[in-house]
Amino acid sequence: MRLHLKNARLIDPAASVDRVTDIWMAGGRVASIDHAPDAFTADRVLDVAGKVVMPGLVDLSAQLREPGFEYRATLESELRAAMAGGITSLVLPPDTDPPLDEPGLVEMLKHRARQLDQVNIYPLGAMTVGLKGETITEMAELTEAGCVGFAQADRPVSDTRVLLRAMQYAKSFGYTLWLRPLDPWLARSGVAASGAYASRLGLPGVPQQSETIALHTLFELQRAVGVGLHICRVSSAGGLALIQQAKAEGLPVTCDVSINHAHLTDVDIGYYDTHYRLDPPLRGQRDREALRMGLAQGTIDALCSDHTPVDDDGKQLPFAEAEAGATGLELLLSLAVKWALEDKVPLLDALARVTQGPARVLALSAPAMPPIGGLSVGSPADFCVVDLDAYWTVDRQSLLSQSQHTPFLGMELPAKVLATGVRGRIIWESAR
């Protein structure tokens, strides 16, 4: 496929580019910008005047629920949702059923994704067998099968010695651990952030210390071992401050925050709206402001969808019994833009947190992987075409994910994805 994008406003945070130009793509890569390559005959010419062409989004966490939970979502349904959201690269956590703790499972998943030939997927392997926190997995074999790092999803290791050994083993091979900071004892049975709102609702709380204590443990062990860490889903001001210190100290640390935590707080739960039942739980306004500031300043490397499809049965329950999670693939770009507009963050910086930033996290975690997240000449032609000025309403009709449960249901959001391309081939176009 030879593609010519005419009159595009090219926004590429990796190259600090924001200007109107033409782009030519061939052989799955960006062939040229500004000047047509010699003897280029396009198979397709798209005039995108007034629209933005940017690198495809890189999402650091999306549960696609396959294998094991196909009644909630399948690779097909969720990859379609990703494409509709302008996402071209997805990192998958290992908490499938069975968890991704054996090379065969990873190979099968990669094979399924290859067959679909759409969005690039990057699985994280389970750090411990069955995510049980007892025995470390065959990390080298799992890496050969395609894993880009190792994680425990939302099942933190409570045995600190196992954690230390996993770090030592990962460090031996240069692997990165992607861990959620969560003290399992303090977080146990909690469903909302500890504080006045949870107390009023009579919901068991998760104190901020469950995050900060876990971070202290992780960083203290990291100082001894030197392993690379990616901190997943920071949720509190206190947690963010510790990450900032660790980075300032020079520890090899990156981190991300979810779209939900960048936009919402615990009082949004209202009268027990289970759309707001999330893990980690939503915290206070001070936390949200700190997270948005950290994102703007780059302490937080990436904004992620934390896409977690939950079916209707899982949400139509009393709050504490409801399943945690929200759909997010189709909201990631819009919520990045919304944040930029609200906080007057330069667009290049805001879009960097969903392209260049997460791509850098991936590159640090899997150095052998070809670089993604930019659109310079020679880069993989993974891109999306976006109407930044268009608004759309999040509703059950507009979402393609098998799960339509999101706190943003009914809201009007900026930025509409018009088309998504992977390796120079348009894989998704909006209906109009």
Place this chain on the structure above:
Amino acid sequence: MRNPQLNKHGELTHLISTEGLSRDILQHILDTAQTFVPLAERDVKKVPLLRGKSVFNLFFENSTRTRTTFEIAATRLSADVFNLNINVSSAAKGETLLDTIANLSAMQADIFVVRHESSGAPYLIARHVSPDVHVINAGDGRHAHPTQALLDMYTIRHFKKSFSNLTVAIVGDVLHSRVARSNIHALTTLGVAEVRAIAPLTLLPSGLAEMGVKTYTDMAQGLKDVDVIIMLRLQNERMRGALLPSSHEYFKHFGLTQEKLAYAKPDALVMHPGPMNRGVEIESAVADGPQSVILNQVTFGIAVRMAVMSIVAGASS
């Protein structure tokens, strides 16, 4: 967001929590209850206000006493009462809460009286019943027990006449107590001078200050010059899980004895939502003593529940 307990005319159509209800609505419930109190003294204890209406008692969590008071209240209003002990029927067979509600709605219920172990469950039910069906919360998780709070308010008003100069202490397991939360909201709405909570820190939730409550960990200070003492029930399972070391030590420091009662004003009321654990949170000499109004609470409870049922049933759909 509109308070889901109110209809579009601002009338009480469900009673789920005392939080967010106006002083007028609370006073109206207490005034209505007052008209029902003399009924208990009459030979014929019935009025025909809810004749032909069906009241379903849905207790997902067992409680014979609370269920019985609702049953008596509904019967005195001439309603037909159906008791469903969901704990041992459909829920145990795996039916979801909303399926249970849909099934019972199809039996033309007018009022659901619901007790559920999960905080917020009555809101979920209220969202899914048709507009002419009313939900009364008989206790949900740690969240609310509004009829208990209202009967407590009735009792306080009965003996103290006014709320404005009162200091009220709530003693015990506030962390797990829906009674405490509902009382705190009702007391602050009705304008008492001060609400206190007294317990070891393991039993006090965070954020009480934001709810207008002063916290104490010492009975001598906390009970000093209070007008009303509301004792909370301490459940045995709190002795596990590192909340309390023993009931013995708890009683020694937080149990209400005559000696500790002396810190309060001489005419202080002693209240308890029942069932009491004598020798754990309260000693018998106090529970049965002259300042105790615990049995009055039970009597007023029926009138208050009659008032709530008749008011929500009268709200336009």
